[in-house]
Amino acid sequence: MGTEDKKTSSLCRLTVIFFIGFVIGWCARPTINHGDASKSFLHDFLDEMQAENIKHHLRKFTRLPHLAGSQQNLDLAKQIRDEWMEFGLDSVELVPYDVLLSYPNKTNPNYISIVDHLGTEIFNTSLAEPVPEGYEDVTDIVPPYSAFSAKGQPEDELVYVNYGRTEDFFKLERELGINCSGKIVIARYGKIFRGNKVKNAMLAGAKGIVLFSDPADYCADGVEPYPDGWNLPGGGAQRGNVLNLNGAGDPLTPGYPAKEYTYRSSLEDAVGLPKIPVHPIGYHDAVHLLQHMGGPHPPDNWKGALNISYRIGPGFTDGLNQNKVRMNIHTNNQVTRIYNVIGWIRGAVEPDRYVILGGHRDAWVFGGIDPVSGAAVVHESVRAAGKLMKKGWRPRRTLIFASWDAEEFGLLGSTEWAEDHARVLQERAVAYINADSAIEGMYTLRVDCTPSLHTLVYDITKKVSSPEEGEEGMTLYQSWHKRDNSTERDAPWISKLGSGSDFEAYFIRLGIASGRARYTKNRKTERYSSYPVYHSVYETYEIVERFYDPSFRRLEAVARVRGGLIFSLADSPVLPLDCVEYAMSLTKYANSIYQLALKHPAAMQQHSVSFDSLFFAVENFTVVARDFHQRLDQLDTSNALAVRMVNDQLMYLERAFTDPLGLPGRPFYRHIIFAPSSHNKYAGESFPGIYDALFDIENAVDWQKAWDEVKRQISIAAFTVNAAAETLKPVVS
């Protein structure tokens, strides 16, 4: 080797050594980004959730009734707390609140009578549902009642009001000339939230309202009543609260958590309590009230499956023309302690970012479907997460699991906890996934969520197998897509969030991106309301095991969707939220509300009503959202602060659609894009401020004022969309 060679070799060696030193130095330096390490765990997590376990959880949690406020439901809370700790959560706590609940008087039962002209009760509705086989020895089954009904024994003629919808009362009063003032009304269940029926009855001046399940709405064709099938038996009836809370939570502590020290308003000042007696009955009892009604028969589309005329009472009935109807309601409101179970897994990288999976635990009776099919799924998700933690996984962000109490009494447990922790949730919550009933039909998946979650929902369902027999090898996405394609594009149908479950405070009040998923019926062909045995004693373990999901693979699929959502939201370095999807939805909603307004072309012109500002705002949002995602593609994901900044923008987008001033008359509904419909709490309305301003505007007392309100609401909507767009722009002007 010559000297030159030696020198070269030596130089090479030094270079190599330097390089090794450089690389080791580079790598030894600690960095921030721990997020990617756990990506591969998603697959493990989904696989870990198994049908057999869910079946086991469902069986275990449905043996006894567990009504909110009962000892059984506290016992169940403790059991869940203990099991979640065993599964491996970092911490689990019971969080109590003292809220207003409502129970029947045990010694003075509620019922409805037909009374003759002497005041004698010649027919009484049943005091309880026939108990299903195997549950005969169970005590503490609460009979069907309308929680928070006013007490009272009003007696008068009975007027049939169809579903008790706003349009039904309009038809009665405006077209049919039938006045409900001072009467007792009877409405069939279905179509809208029962609380709205009661509110409408009160607005119409009724002094009581009877709610019944008509077979047309609670029996599927060709299906036997339970236990031979999954239809509602004639002796079954639908329990449920009849509040109009509009998101207030505990009626005595609106806006604030119902702690021991919290000031409670008087019952007179309470939010949302009905001022009239309300009571639910089954169709066997309903027949007795309805078959003797007089007056003209209602329009065909009001008739249901029973023989219905408009009225019962003196002068209207055929056979019993001196008879009246009497309600006997003795239900008591009482402040009662409830318990949420809250479990935590501390985030490894961003412990101050929260992803929440929450669903209720309290049930009217056994809760076979509502809520335990959902609670069993949450339980399995917690178990799976704990299993992964034992393998060394820890999510990037903090996971919170919640077992809410008193959902059935007005979403109370979830709302009180949201009120209690509103500040940290607004600062830190990335998303809320709801876990109420996981199944209400046997057809396909149903998802309601905020638009920014659309893409993630599609992605996750592509990673889950179809639970349907004969679809081996097909993904849930494919199965769902095949059964329920969107009318707007070639993808499965996803709907807006309405209300009626525990996401309400998180989404509508706090502006936290939210979603829910469950297995459902065929919404195009199966026209019955909800699922037939809804809120009856027949919601047992067996109805799921025998009819809805014998293999428990449907519930497993739902578990994987809900679990996959929270996993991705908690663990992806960049939040899997899609602002362009939000833009597309806004465009759709703007067009839709504009079309509604266009039904009044003359008034639009006369009052100079323009939607231009809203369309400009939506266009602005669309451009900004696209730009945001383009910048996101260029993001240096190794820069921890840069990632945090875009994640903050993504997280706070949903918050940006809220307005602390709330919607008119509904201060706790603060989301300007979505709210529960003012006419049906279950349904979601887009641009609700504009919608409500336009509603029935042709009958407004003061047209000028009414159209001014439309213009004001358009202005608020346009501003809110622009303001939300601003949050996605580069953070410095």
Place this chain on the structure above:
Amino acid sequence: MGTEDKKTSSLCRLTVIFFIGFVIGWCARPTINHGDASKSFLHDFLDEMQAENIKHHLRKFTRLPHLAGSQQNLDLAKQIRDEWMEFGLDSVELVPYDVLLSYPNKTNPNYISIVDHLGTEIFNTSLAEPVPEGYEDVTDIVPPYSAFSAKGQPEDELVYVNYGRTEDFFKLERELGINCSGKIVIARYGKIFRGNKVKNAMLAGAKGIVLFSDPADYCADGVEPYPDGWNLPGGGAQRGNVLNLNGAGDPLTPGYPAKEYTYRSSLEDAVGLPKIPVHPIGYHDAVHLLQHMGGPHPPDNWKGALNISYRIGPGFTDGLNQNKVRMNIHTNNQVTRIYNVIGWIRGAVEPDRYVILGGHRDAWVFGGIDPVSGAAVVHESVRAAGKLMKKGWRPRRTLIFASWDAEEFGLLGSTEWAEDHARVLQERAVAYINADSAIEGMYTLRVDCTPSLHTLVYDITKKVSSPEEGEEGMTLYQSWHKRDNSTERDAPWISKLGSGSDFEAYFIRLGIASGRARYTKNRKTERYSSYPVYHSVYETYEIVERFYDPSFRRLEAVARVRGGLIFSLADSPVLPLDCVEYAMSLTKYANSIYQLALKHPAAMQQHSVSFDSLFFAVENFTVVARDFHQRLDQLDTSNALAVRMVNDQLMYLERAFTDPLGLPGRPFYRHIIFAPSSHNKYAGESFPGIYDALFDIENAVDWQKAWDEVKRQISIAAFTVNAAAETLKPVVS
């Protein structure tokens, strides 16, 4: 050299090379923490701000009137924009809003008359102030008027109501038996915000109100009227708006920015407009109205410096007993375009964290003190920041500089911008430092700020020299401490924030940590109100240059305090906010409101009113705040995400004290700990919800209801303090 030696030497060499490689590799790896590098720049920044420059800015910006909505004020906005760009800001923009302003009718002047029994005006107040020397040729000096006064020409007897405070009207009505209903009232300026006087007059049923400057309130002892001294001349009068906005901003667009597309309410539905004529006069004119009043003389402490009886009018006056007073008010409300100037310096490390220095630009006339003494200081801060940027400095966080418009018309420019950007500000704003008038006296520093800024204020003032002659070598802190020690501890006195300047929307509505600093009079010995020439034409450059601050070293000191605050807030890696100071203040406020309630021991007992929950909450907050700062001492400041997390906790603490439901009847006052007093907008009230519930409670119509409201407010306050404490706890339960 032997072989071993050679080997050793070679090994050494390799080791050295490896080490060099390692070090270069270590250092080459990019890291996140850029914060410390610029620490040394604070000293440079403070030094860069110089008296001579401030003098120059003040001179330049006070040559012409620049009333909000005028061409001159737009010209000034453009000039400031251009100069800020030249100074080196990253971007500067003019941001327009179209808000309701109010101007006198140019062809139909406002004045007050004494009219005889024939209706002849036998005395008229002057239409303008005598213009100071040197300004005789200036056009567009708006005459003294009460902005947003109703139009009208009410004529009646005149009743003197002292300062027009709530307690003054109580005394008149309850003790003296004097009814103001249907009368014109005359109140002296001072003690409280003029809008509150007008509101009180309306509540008392008055049909007009005259406001005058009494020498007792607007002249200092032994001082000559301007131009020979700095007292108010007899022909001077105080302009000012007489709104009761309660933080709403533009009266036509409450809650939303007044953009072109924004819906505007009708004038009838506008927020805060007085329904009666209002007009201000000087003491030369006031003497004419007052000297002929009849009725008994008022109590000694009502007399002021003029000869005052209670009334003027038929039956009450001595010499002119058929005379009445007539107001002639023709002021017009009109929607007018205003312009904020907003300048940005992008943060190097956390561009999505904002520190704001804002003050108004619009002036009633020349604005020598209000606001240009403050605007000149902002201008100098911008210049100094630009200078540092040219030396390579860039703050860790984003700095925003604002020159607000239409502050004098109800804080409109600042409030509209806050409404426009509420979402990004709530997400991103660390602090807001206000920059209104920088001087109102010649004695020492005055600071009003949120408790978490106390420590930083003390720290900064220790880095600034005393501007006082004979105090060379003394710090501003020492000079201030010597002159105005706190009654509670051995440190200079710092007060709560009230309102009356542009921080209002940022602090009270949005919950952004805020503060203000200015040079002031001796609050213990100098009893005149504000400063004598306040809002008169005599607020010139010369009054500052000749009397208030001939060396401009006081303004320089104020510039360094304001500048030092924003510098530290923008550049410190860990935010310099002190939660323990907040805890101490909360303790003080809780004790204070409890003492107030204790004035009603019997009622407290009868209605079971307890402050325990509030005291427990404050104790809880105190423990949590101490723990937080202990953890902060252990913080690994090299961990960018860990630093960000605690900074988020610090930043959001102030936000946590706000409640979207707002205070009763004041939806835009959302801070539960601080609000402008309901009886004097200028003053800050702590626990305002409880305070207002207790106010005059002995005269409540329904005692039960009144004490229930006290209990409700205690509950809200206790919850809010607990909720704020929660934000400082470790982020995972």
